Every structure is written in structure tokens, then in C-alpha cells.
Amino acid sequence: MKIKIEHGNYEENEILLRCREVDSEIMRIIAFLNLQTQKLSGWKSKEEITMLEFKDVYYAEALEDKTFLYTSKDVYQTALNLAEIEGRYESLGFLRISKSVVVNLYAIHSLKSALAGRIEIILKNQEKLIVSRHYAPLLRERIGL
């Protein structure tokens, strides 16, 4: 694969991918670019909206009718629901692990097999989450096990 960089008087930076077909290599590049450029909006109070880098969002949790984004230390509310986070950002590593939680696979420090087919997740901030028995096979499949 060739990598070409053109310098010029452009209004904004632009990345153009030319390919014969969208294969796994291109998909990985797109996911990587999304990871670098896209952000998730969240707020602690409505007056101040914070743009969060995807890599900083460890997991999203639905509580009652609200969705919260958890970073290493902070919690933000977001307008997106879990299905939207899971659907839109699956390619960035977000995966549903229970009815109420979507986790960022890149924020996981380690996994631990638990009884009854469940999996325990230890995040990079040492917080723990449980992958329910129903969703554990999806996690195994996603990481290629």
C-alpha cells in the first residue's frame, strides 16, 4: 500500500483513501482514523458540554432513561442511547456486554473467566465489569477466540 502526503493551501485537512475494494485493511485504517478524529459529546451539567475522545471513554451505561459515559475518573451524561453507541461505534471497539453496558474493548486491562460462562472485565482504571452469560460468546467472537 502506497502512502502519499500532499502539502498545499487547503482549507482543512483531508484524507482520501483509494482502494480496489473495502477490505479488512481499509476497515482497520478507517477505524483508526475515526478513533483519532471523532469524539463523543457528554456533559456533567447542561451548561458545559465536553467532547470526549473515544479512547478516553471506558464504558457506557444505561440507568433508567439516561445514558452515562465513564472515563477513567469522570462520569458524563450523553444524548445517545446504548443501541446507538453500540451500532455507530462498533468498529471503534465498542461492544455490548450486558443489557445496560457497552464497553470499549481498548479500555480493558484484562479479562478473567468466571463461573457459569461469564467473563469478568478489569478496566485500565481497575474498575470491574461483568459480561453476562448471554453476551460472553459475542466478546469471545469479537476478540477472535
Add this chain to the structure above:
Amino acid sequence: MKEFTHFYRWGLNMKQHMAIYTMALIFFRGVIEVLLGHDSISILMLVEMTLTSAVIAIIESALFPDHYDESELQRHTVLWVIMCNLLFIGAAVLFQWFADVPLWGKCLLIVILEGGLFAMWFGVHVAQKIETKALNQHLHDFQKQ
């Protein structure tokens, strides 16, 4: 909140082990009742079996907490085997769960108990560790992509 989730997760794991032990005791008592031509188990006996299983599961969770020192595994496994034998056999004698079983049947039950404890140890400390290792290997490969 973190303390609550920690306690909740501990309770979840402990009760699973307690349930396995309770079901095994009820199953073997049930088989004996059927062989003796009966079709019921005393409620008091069910309570005794459940409480004994709870005590064993609680001690077990203290011997094998979430993150224990691997160098202590051998010593704690020996303690766990002794504790399980003392409490299962002690409770069976004290509460007369299998008093009506002939000597050869009691010997068979002890052999089954030892086999069951080995299966439990293998499941928790060998099979789960093998899967944990594979999960982490695949996770780290996924994260490097």
C-alpha cells in the same frame, strides 16, 4: 457505590458456589430417598444443607479472594480441601443427613465428595485459568490491530 458493587459481585460469586454445593447435597439425598422408596425430603434438612453450603462458600471466598497471591495457592487449596471435608462430613454426621445409608453407601458418598471437590478445583483453578490466559492473549492481539 464501588463498595456496594464489590459486595454485590462477591455475593454473586459466593452464591453460585453455594448453589452448586446445595444442589449436590439435595441431589444425593434425593437419590437415597428414591432408593429407600420415599418421595420427599425434610424441609429442615434442606435448610441445614443450604446453610452448611453457605458457610463453606463464604470460607471458600475468603480462601480464594478475587486477587490472591499465587504462591499461596497450594497452601490455600490444602486448607480448602480440609475445610470442605470437615464441614460436609461433619454436618452430614451432626444433622444425620445420611444416617440411614449403609456403610458401603457412606464410603461411596465420601468418594463422590472427593471427586466432586476435585472437579470443582479443576474447574475453578485449572480450566478457568486456561480460558483466562486465552482470553487475555486474544484481547491483547485485538488491541494491537
